[in-house]
Amino acid sequence: MFMTPIDTSSLGAVGTTTGTTAKNSMDPKASQDRFLKLLVAQLNNQDPLNPMDNAQMTTQMAQINTVSGIQELNATLSSMATQFSSQTALQATTLIGREALLPGDQLTFKNGQGKAAFSLDAKATDVKVDIMGTSGEVLDTINMGALGPGLHGFDWDAAGLDPAKVKGFQVHAADGTSSVKSVSLQRISVDSVSFSGGSIYMLLQDGTTRAYNDVLAFM
Numbered sequence: 001m002f003m004t005p006i007d008t009s010s011l012g013a014v015g016t017t018t019g020t021t022a023k024n025s026m027d028p029k030a031s032q033d034r035f036l037k038l039l040v041a042q043l044n045n046q047d048p049l050n051p052m053d054n055a056q057m058t059t060q061m062a063q064i065n066t067v068s069g070i071q072e073l074n075a076t077l078s079s080m081a082t083q084f085s086s087q088t089a090l091q092a093t094t095l096i097g098r099e100a101l102l103p104g105d106q107l108t109f110k111n112g113q114g115k116a117a118f119s120l121d122a123k124a125t126d127v128k129v130d131i132m133g134t135s136g137e138v139l140d141t142i143n144m145g146a147l148g149p150g151l152h153g154f155d156w157d158a159a160g161l162d163p164a165k166v167k168g169f170q171v172h173a174a175d176g177t178s179s180v181k182s183v184s185l186q187r188i189s190v191d192s193v194s195f196s197g198g199s200i201y202m203l204l205q206d207g208t209t210r211a212y213n214d215v216l217a218f219m
Helices: 008-013 028-044 056-095
Strands: 101-102 106-111 113-120 124-131 140-146 150-157 166-175 180-196 199-204 207-212
Touching: 056 180, 056 199, 101 113, 106 180, 113 124, 113 166, 124 150, 140 150, 166 180
Parallel strands: none
Antiparallel strands: 101 180, 106 113, 113 150, 113 180, 124 140, 124 166, 180 199, 199 207
């Protein structure tokens, strides 16, 4: 009896007499084994007056190789995605204890110390930081001298002062007689991290949760 060419598109759903599991149905080697068994059965039962020609057999072999190749590629990509997620989660734990820099001119207080940061667009020969009160008054001024471009953090001794009376800080930077542009930054410690939906989230010292992409830099 003449057998029609094997439809390799259904190989993933073909079962065995012992009950192939869903996992095996997606296994490239299992698919190849089923294909070869079907091919042998087809050759044994083909019409001797109208046998399968070489072109048909070559086409079917190419089809099974394509199916197996796609399955192997999917398995490889899935494995790579799993490894990437594990590595990202592991790297995220290294952020614990570091300080996240976020836009803002507020200080973070702990144990009588206020801390914040700023960035300079260019070098400055004279940099001063004014600590501002809630009424707009200058509570203290920190002289930081000459600084290069980039990120700079500072600590302020706030012992004996109620943090609620501190509004924030202002940076004054100059290079000779020319002013230098600065950007004020909050500086908040990372207490813990979590990994969800492919994104890193951080629980900060002030009790807020921020996404990794919200942070400008770490110190």
